[in-house]
Amino acid sequence: MNCAMRSSSNRPGQDRQRPCPPRQPRCGFNWRPGSFVGLFEKLRTAQFFNPGSSASLVRGRGGGQPPAGTGAAPRRDAARLPGMSSSRLVTIDCDYLGPGFAAAYLRVEGDEAAFVETNTTHAVPRLLAALDREGIAREAVRWVIVTHVHLDHAGGASALLAALPNATVLAHPRAARHLVDPSKLVKSAEAVYGAARFAELYGTILPIDAARVRSLEDRESVLLGGATLSFVHTRGHANHHFIVLDPAREAVFTGDTFGLVYPHLQRGRRFAFPSTSPTDFDAEAAHASIEVVRTSGARRAALTHFGEIEDLDVVAAQLHRWIDLSASLVEAAVPLAPAEAEAMIRKALDKEMERAAEEVGLALDARDHELLELDLALNAQGLAYVASKRRG
Ligand SMILES: [Zn+2]
Numbered sequence: 001m002n003c004a005m006r007s008s009s010n011r012p013g014q015d016r017q018r019p020c021p022p023r024q025p026r027c028g029f030n031w032r033p034g035s036f037v038g039l040f041e042k043l044r045t046a047q048f049f050n051p052g053s054s055a056s057l058v059r060g061r062g063g064g065q066p067p068a069g070t071g072a073a074p075r076r077d078a079a080r081l082p083g084m085s086s087s088r089l090v091t092i093d094c095d096y097l098g099p100g101f102a103a104a105y106l107r108v109e110g111d112e113a114a115f116v117e118t119n120t121t122h123a124v125p126r127l128l129a130a131l132d133r134e135g136i137a138r139e140a141v142r143w144v145i146v147t148h149v150h151l152d153h154a155g156g157a158s159a160l161l162a163a164l165p166n167a168t169v170l171a172h173p174r175a176a177r178h179l180v181d182p183s184k185l186v187k188s189a190e191a192v193y194g195a196a197r198f199a200e201l202y203g204t205i206l207p208i209d210a211a212r213v214r215s216l217e218d219r220e221s222v223l224l225g226g227a228t229l230s231f232v233h234t235r236g237h238a239n240h241h242f243i244v245l246d247p248a249r250e251a252v253f254t255g256d257t258f259g260l261v262y263p264h265l266q267r268g269r270r271f272a273f274p275s276t277s278p279t280d281f282d283a284e285a286a287h288a289s290i291e292v293v294r295t296s297g298a299r300r301a302a303l304t305h306f307g308e309i310e311d312l313d314v315v316a317a318q319l320h321r322w323i324d325l326s327a328s329l330v331e332a333a334v335p336l337a338p339a340e341a342e343a344m345i346r347k348a349l350d351k352e353m354e355r356a357a358e359e360v361g362l363a364l365d366a367r368d369h370e371l372l373e374l375d376l377a378l379n380a381q382g383l384a385y386v387a388s389k390r391r392g
Contacts, residue, residue: 087227089249091307092130094119100263102152103306105253106130107246110225114143115167116244116253117304118156121203127156128163141167142224147255148241149175151189151202153304158182158206169208170222172233173215174240180210216242234293236286236323237275243289245296251308252298257289258312259319260305260375265368268361272315273353274322275305277378278385283327290319318356325352326383333387342384349376 088108096102096119104117104127113136115127131138141164146154149171157169157179169179178185182205190198216222218233227248234243237256244253259272274286293301294316300308301315309315329348333341353372357364364372 087225087248088134089246089251089302090130090134091302092123092126093306094123094126096120096123096152100306103302103304105302106134106136107224107229107249108134108136109227109248111140112142112225113140114145114224114229115141115160116145116147116302117153117255118144118146118160119152120155120201121159121205122156124156124159124163127160138164139166143168143170143222143229145170145229145244145253146175146179147243147253147257147304148172148238149178149185150238150256153255154179155202155205158208159203161208161212162206167212169213170216170231171213172231172240172242173217176213176215178240179208179213181207183207218242232292232296234285234289235280236282236284236289237277237280239280241289243293243296245298247297250297250299251302252293252296252300253302253304254293255304258293258301258303259290259315259322261303261307261309261315262371263306264371265357265362268357268363270309270311270314270318271357271360271362272318273356273375274319274326275375275379276323276326276382277375278382281326281382281386283323283330286323286326287320290316290323322352322356325349326379330383330387330390333384334390336387338384338388341387342380345383345387346376346380349380 086108087110090106090108092104092106093099094102094104102117102119102123104115104119104123106127107114107116113131113134118124118127128138131141144157144160144164144167146157146169148154154171154175161167161169169176171179186198186205189202193201216231219230221228221230223229227246230245230247231242232245234241234255234257241255241257243255243257246252256275259274261270261272265271276286294312298312300310301312302308325348329345333345336344353376354364357368362368
């Protein structure tokens with residue numbers, strides 16, 4: 001997440017490192033307070049929606065039911081190669097912090113392709129290799145979609161764009177400006193990590209020509225080949241977040257809206273938990289956004305962390321429970337001193353993680369705890385931050 005800076009609560013004792021620029025309290029980039037230098041957010045596929053429910057969500061330009069692969073004229077000068085004619089979705093493991101943490105997706109429809117999520121600049125060779133494997137020309141990539149601007153989602157956008165001559169980045173309006181001018185955000189992150197560590201984590205993030213960045217309003221749609229992709233703004237995890245509805249594949253790309261489902265932790269029954277990392281967590285909005293995904297009509301959710309899932313009801317129920325707990329912890333933390341608040345929240349999250357794991361028959365081992373450490377720490381920080389805002 002993010003730029004954990006607080007524009008209006010620079011109170012002694014609760015302030016960590018807040019190098020974000022004033023007047024941009026939601027820079028949304030994925031840096032952590034100094035105590036997490038060396039740790040960072042771990043990061044995290046897809047065909048017919050129920051006509052009724054998708055109609056309620058897909059209303060933008062080109063919205064409504066997709067043309068089902070018909071009627072879409074080939075666009076631009078996209079090179080039609082063998083293997084480009086089918087509709088498909090490819091999951092790419094970005095190997096961010098190891099395998100199974102962060103995915104990007106390659107979506108192909110007709111003779112056009114799109115990436116959903118870019119991960120970091122270090123993942124770009126993996127994304128381009130996926131194109132090569134699929135026999136898709138770089139010129140055929142029309143869209144690069146980032147669900148939000150946390151660095152494990154959008155950090156690779158500028159490097160990826162440089163390799164894709166016809167691609168336009170699609171982003172939430174609150175995210176787009178940081179893609180066009182990432183200078184303050186990069187500076188902020190470098191102030192936390194140091195330039196060398198930042199480069200190691202994220203590589204070089206360059207400004208993207210504004211002409212190649214398109215902001216999408218809530219429920220707006222674009223075409224990909226013969227398919228329609230529709231965007232729904234979803235607050236709760238980040239204020240600059242949208243999800244992508246893909247009716248032609250009965251899928252929804254959820255970014256961080258539908259929790260974290262790490263493959264390594266699916267050894268019992270389903271095991272999901274949310275990301276409440278700083279700075280934008282909002283329990284009510286998170287509940288609502290989870291329901292937007294669950295009732296979207298999609299049969300599959302493609303999570304950035306990690307992969308396709310089909311049991312949307314099960315995951316949603318687990319997430320709602322976590323969000324309820326998170327909201328109550330924020331409430332309980334308001335009267336506490338900042339350090340005490342974060343410690344109290346962390347302890348409660350640890351306990352709930354054990355309980356939730358046990359409930360689904362998952363025995364957490366040392367490696368699991370190591371895997372969970374960063375998310376638990378970030379989630380506690382995010383909740384403590386919301387409490388600090390309420391404290392005033
Ligand atoms: Zn995020």
